[in-house]
Amino acid sequence: MSKIFLLDTNQQPLNPIHPAQARQLLKNKKAAIWRRFPFTLILKEAKPEVEVQPLRLKLDPGAKTTGLTLVNDTTGEVVFAAEIQHRGFQIREALTSRRQLRRGRRNRKIRYRAPRFNNRRRKEGWIPPSLQSRIDNIITWVKRLQKIANISDISQELVRFDMQKMENPEISGIEYQQGTLAGYETRQYLLEKWGRKCAYCGVEHVPLQVEHIHAKAKGGSNRISNLTLTCQKCNLKKGTKDIKDFLNKEPQKLELILKQAKKPLASAAAVNTTRFTLLNALKKAGLPVETGSGGLTQFNRTNQGLEKAHWVDAACVGESTPKLIIKGIKPLIITAKGHGTRQMCRTDKYGFPSRYVPRNKYVYGFQTGDIVKAVVTKGKKVGIYIGRVAVRTTGSFNILTKIGLVQGVSYKNCKSVHKKDGYSYAY
The missing domain is CATH 2.30.30 (SH3 type barrels.)
Structure with missing residues (x-):
């Protein structure tokens, strides 16, 4: 069960407590509510000094949703879990809309407004606002949790650990394909790209197999754009048939599959672009930062028989993952809403002022x-x-x-x- 954060009279973090204990403190008026989200209490009277157990903050950054957990490495207990829902794509659409409106105004027969994109300088390490917002959301919550919990380490999903090399220093060449993590990285990418369902029949929540769109027996490659996910029934039914022959009676589905196969994964691109920027920002917190790959996260989750969720993935990040205790955990869903807009007035679809902003x-x-x-x-x-x-x-x-x-x-x-x-x- 999710614990309740507790602060002493000097606003220093203590060990998180059980909700029943928190209710008792409030009932006896020994504590007051310090913050509602996440729910935090502060003691009214000084308490005898006790050893505060260190917690590890674990992050699974995503383009749309980032999983976040606090784990006790000693006991394996998940103390707190949350999912941060980003607004990066909303920011991208808003910037695109603004750019189009300004471009439209310049092309009309009205007062000319010269473009200003040539006289601006970008700071070193600049990334687009839609990506920067994801970094800022995560760093904001890292700082907030540091104030109410005794965080000693951070784990971030970032790079691949060569676990096979660690176990067998002599490994090389094709031997990597038979290792413990073989296929996890490719499969994880395909699950995200094809929406975790069969590409041919659309069935969900069944075991999926990696399938070659252009059969390998007829010269198809292992290139990622030639791979998809199917259920066992569709995989056997297609066999080595050409995709055009297999879906000759469903031209619309054929077109969608071929289009999706060539389409890059925008979410993966966003994560890849920001991962080192986020790593550098986390290091500024002054805590040791551990990194782990997406394949290792899936490997840890599968070995422990846990269901797929963003906060569960976060708990499984890194080589330090213990045997997790997640019974009764209910994640806090945090949705980024921004702080409003600086617009002096609202505009219509053509970019002209339409209504007043108080x-x-x-x-x-x-x-x-x-x-x-x-x-x-x-x-x-x-x-x-x-x-x-x-x-x-x-x-x-x-x-x-x-x-x-x-x-x-x-x-x-x-x-x-x-x-x-x-x-x-x-x-």
Whole structure:
């Protein structure tokens, strides 16, 4: 079960505690709530000094979702788990839209606005904003967790460990193909590229086999663009047939498969671009950083019989992975929302100003992005709503809850639970 973080009276991290113990501390008024997400308590009275066990922070960076866990290396217990959902692709689309609107304005018969892309300098190590946001999200949460947990080491999924070379220094050539990690790297890439389902029939949650689109018996290569994933039934049915003959009655599916085979994996490209930038940023935290490959992560997870999930992959990163205890763990889903926009006004689809943006971001003490609890006792919307609020100058707010969007809730019924910090949270 996920533990509750605990701080002493000097705001220094103590050993995480069981939720039942946390409830007892709150009931006896010996502790107060320090932070809601992740849930953290702070003691009101000094406690006798106890040995605080070190924890390892483990990261599985992804283009859309990054898994994050805190693991006790001594006991193998997963103390905390989370999944950070990035907004890199949203940023890319927003920048593309802005670029297109500016280009369109320059080409119209209106006041000329000269392009400014030639008079700007980029700092050394610059990466695109859509990729930088992923780095910033991860570093933000590393720093936050360092304040509430005794983190001694960091593990990041990055490079391959040559485990076979470590076990057998004399290994060479084709012997690598029969090793412990043989096929794990290629298979992991194909699982991401083909969506973890059969390319021919679309079946999911069954054992998948690596299949040559152009049969190897007829000259097909082991090139990654010639490989796909299929179920056993489709693999046997296709055999050594040409893909065009096999799918001659399904031209649309044939076109999609051939198109997907040549299509690069955008998510993998994003991760590959940022992995060393993230590594260098993590090293600045002043903690030892261990790295491990994606194949090793899958190997550790498979050996322990764990289900596929981003936070589980994070727990399995690196050579230091012990026998994990994950029973009852419920990951915190952290979604990056950003901190708003600097636009002076909103525009229509042609790039012309269409509506006004209020200068004052606070309305009756609330701002868009706060997590609130609204208790409505009369009217058509009677009930209790907890979620992310969107403020309106009229005082009639919208609240995004688990069940959907609730509109027209008065500010008088709202109570702040968690102030805006650029993220939304769910379990």
